[in-house]
Amino acid sequence: MWETNQGVLSFSMASDAKQFIDFGVENSVHAKSELGMAGSSQDARILAERLKQAAEAQGISASEIVREIGDVEEYLKQILADANAVQTSRKDRLER
Numbered sequence: 001m002w003e004t005n006q007g008v009l010s011f012s013m014a015s016d017a018k019q020f021i022d023f024g025v026e027n028s029v030h031a032k033s034e035l036g037m038a039g040s041s042q043d044a045r046i047l048a049e050r051l052k053q054a055a056e057a058q059g060i061s062a063s064e065i066v067r068e069i070g071d072v073e074e075y076l077k078q079i080l081a082d083a084n085a086v087q088t089s090r091k092d093r094l095e096r
Helices: 017-028 044-057 062-069 072-095
Strands: 003-005 008-010
Touching: 017 044, 017 062, 044 062, 044 072, 062 072
Parallel strands: none
Antiparallel strands: 003 008
């Protein structure tokens, strides 16, 4: 998870860029919250910046991240859109 430690984001795992991205996305990027409860940020720009900062703190360069996934913000927008679509579909099925 991307966490702030004295103003610097830290990450507890991932030896390479792909593992880092996958683990970070799994633990930090979630569908928007239902029922008005607080959820994770839905701002891909903020999430992209956090990912880059956390990667840098782990010795993973921004260029390594870009080589793996391309434009970080666009990648995270798509992950968020997919997660939100799944959540909406799940909610729709439950309401039937």
